[in-house]
Amino acid sequence: MAASGPWGHSASYLAGALVAVLLSGLAQPHDISRRPVSDLKIDQALLQIHNELLNENLSVSWVSDYCYQCLAQELSFVTMSSIATAHVDCQHAITLIVNSSPNGKELCRTHYHFGEFGNYSLIVKNPHSSSLKVSCDIVINQNPINSYLPxxxxxxxxxxxxxxxxxxxxxxxxxxxxxWLYKKMNPRETDRLINSELGSPSRTDSIGGDLPVGVWSAASSLHRLRSLDTFRGLALVIMVFVNYGGGKYWFFKHQSWNGLTLADLVFPWFVFIMGTSIALSLSSMLRRGCSKWHLLVKILWRSLLLFLIGVIVVNPNYCLGPLSWDNLRIPGVLQRLGCTYLVVALLELVFAKPVPESSSPEARCPAVRDILPYWPQWLIVMELQVVWLCLTFLLHVPGCPKGYLGPGGIGDFGNYSNCTGGAAAYIDQLVLGAEHMYQHPSSNVLYLTTVPFDPEGILGTINSIVMAFLGLQAGKIILFYKDQHTQIMVRFFLWSVVMGVISIVLTMCSKDEGIIPVNKNLWTISYVTTLSSFAFMLLLSIYYLVDVKRMWSGAPFFFPGMNSILIYVGHEIFEDYFPFKWRMVNPQSHTEHLAQNLIATSLWVFISYVLYRKRIFWKI
Structure with missing residues (x-):
């Protein structure tokens, strides 16, 4: 097993903070001076539009490559033989469309990916005075900065x-x-530092019990799998980083609609590993003789606590003012976790039987022994999926086409501007009311949507249950093939391939034009199969490195994985407090945002390490 020690790991988290400070020192002081316009913002460039036509006023509009079937947005109006300036987005390539004004005739268009804080000129002219053809040429006046260097x-x-x-x-x-260290330091302490292996948890049940999102309490005969805590901690660390802003990079933010970014991976993985934990914990407690009535009470109580913490403590609608029933957001991350946990845990409690301590390879139907006994569960999950499909594609939504999965706003050429989310949003508005939904969905950034939409709404929770159930299946694989590492990894791989093939069929390998696109806002079934495919493969890799070969202790992700509820709630509550956030010298710098977000994330990892060393674990 890889050697480790408290000095190394605790220093690594302090080092994380130091890294961010060093990055902050590298913040480009020349950014401001390079900006020709004082109000140029992050991810923007300056464009000077030169109208060299003698007889045409120009109307210039733009559309982003990432905005699927979007209406072009007006950028600037330029009179004859004059120059106008405008700010253009540089996150993605855009198409500039030049029309004559007022008749609207298209004169030319050009496709370009601008660089951050660059200075460009769009020159509109007749290449030949005798020709009616108009050209649009981009000229670089001042080179952009390398925004990815930090x-x-x-x-x-x-x-x-x-x-x-x-x-x-x-x-x-x-x-x-x-x-030498023994002589220089307290002998007793030195022996502890050198001989103890950091991150090796006590194999007692006292540190278990964080059942929904935290860690299951393993039976004495089934050692605690560090790979599960490492998997959970990895998802949590990424979640903290992207929630804090991810350096203001677009790929660390949630996708506006269809497709995936890094931020879209972590929540489903959290749900997946929760399902794995449910399988292991319930099997352990049933094997120890716990009654199902006792477990039912614990499941109900923990589900209720998760829901209440999400509604009362971690509620983004606080930003709208003092929280009251008028603006209380009912859905949310913890609320969805609570509902998903409730359904999947009850499903397992009703049909599960304690897995024997030793599972013989000669058992009946060995290839499907982790599936066949649980066919009622599979039947119920399939029925839930049929419900999702019927509601999504058959429910009549006033003013919207049946089965609409688009973002609304300026998407679909503005034909369905108030149809954001289709049936999913309609059900939430009917059941919850628009004022109790998320008011600032990611779709309004690119698609300019104006209606509320909740990415943790009611309909998407059905597919969240499916995701957790697939994680439950991973837990059953571990239980039924105990100590058969090759069998476990092979089955993880096969499940990953099966889920991947389903995703390929549903998406047709297209971001926007498949049968059911991958969409985190809607939690489409293709999103679930794609992310579960990734999850099985990631769990396979971590399981191999941490629990099979023991080449990696799981640090630093193991520690936040052991205290997931505390870290998640804590990072939400203290997000705007020093030292997790402070007033920036240059808020229009990716470098300073990245420094701040790295410091905040590193601090929470360090806090989780300290709590682990002191054996402090928050249970619900």
Whole structure:
């Protein structure tokens, strides 16, 4: 097993904060001076539009490549033989469309990906005075900055600290170094630091019990799988980072509608590993003789607590003013986790039987022994999926086409501007009311939507249950093929392939034009199959490295994985407090945003490590 020690790991988290400080020092002080216009914002460039036509006023509009079937948006109006300036988006390539005004005739168009804080000119002219043809040429007046350089530097610095720490741990394995430390430090403490393996949890049930999102309490005969806590912690760390802003990079934010970014991966993985934990914990407790009535009470209580914490404590509608029933957001991340946990845990409690301590390979139907006994569960989950499909594609939504899965707004050429989310939004508005939904969905950034839409709404919770059920299946694989590492990994791989094939069929390998596109806002079934395919493969990799080969202790992700509820709630509550956030010198710099978000994330990882060392775990 890889050597580790408290010095190395605790220093690594402090190093994380130091990395961010160093990055902050690298913040481009020249950014402001490079900006020709004082109000140029992050992810924008300056465009000077030169109208060299002698007889045409120009109307210039634009549309982003990432905006599917969108109406072009007006950018600027330029009179004859004059120059106008405008700010253009540089997150994605855009198409500039030049029309004559007022008749609206298209004169030319050009496709270009602008760079952040660059200065460009769009020159509209007749290449030949005798020709009616108009050309649109982009000229670079001032080169843009490399906005991705801070990420590269951050990776190098973290990698450098990791190498230094590994070298330090190797030195600790040298007997002469250990003896010197023994003399210089308290002998008892030195022995503990050198000989203890950081992150090796006590195999007692006292640290278990964070059943819904935290960690299951393993039976004495089934050692605690560090890979599950590592998987959960990895998802949680990414979630904290992207929730804090992800350096204001677009790929660290949620996708506006169809497709995936890094931010769209973590919540489904959280749900997936919750399902895995349910299978292991309930099997353990049933094997120890716990009554189902007792477990039912615990399931109901934990589900209720998750829901209440989400509604009362972690509620984004606080930003609208003092929270009251008039603006209380009912759905949410913890609310969805609570509902999903309730359904999947009850489903397992009703039909599950304790898995024997030893599972013989010669058992009946060995290839499907983790599936066949649970056919009623599969039948119920399939029925839930049929309900989702029927409601999504057959429910009549006033003013919207049947089966609409689009973003509304300026998407679909503005034909269904108030149909954001189709049936999903309609059901939420009927049951919850628009004022109790999320008011600032990611779709309004790119598609300019104006109606509320909740990405954690009622209809999507059905597919969240499916995601957790697939995680439940991963837990059953671990139970039924206990200590058969090859069998476990092969089945993880097969499930990943099966889910991937289903996704290929549903999406037709297209971001927007498949049968059912991948969509985090709607939690489409293709989103579930795609993310579960990734989850099975990721769990396979972590399981192999951490629990089979023991090449990796799981640190640093193992520690937040052990205290997931506390870290999630804590990072939401203290998001706007120092040292997690402060007033920036240059808020229009990716570097300073990245520094701040790295510091905040590293601090929460360090806090989870300290809590682990002190054996403090928040249970619900």
């Amino acid at each position: 990420i590269f530097i951050a990776v190098l610095i973290y990698l450098g600290f990791f190498i230094i720490l590994r070298l330090g741990l190797c030195l600790l394995n040298i007997e002469q170094v250990r003896n």
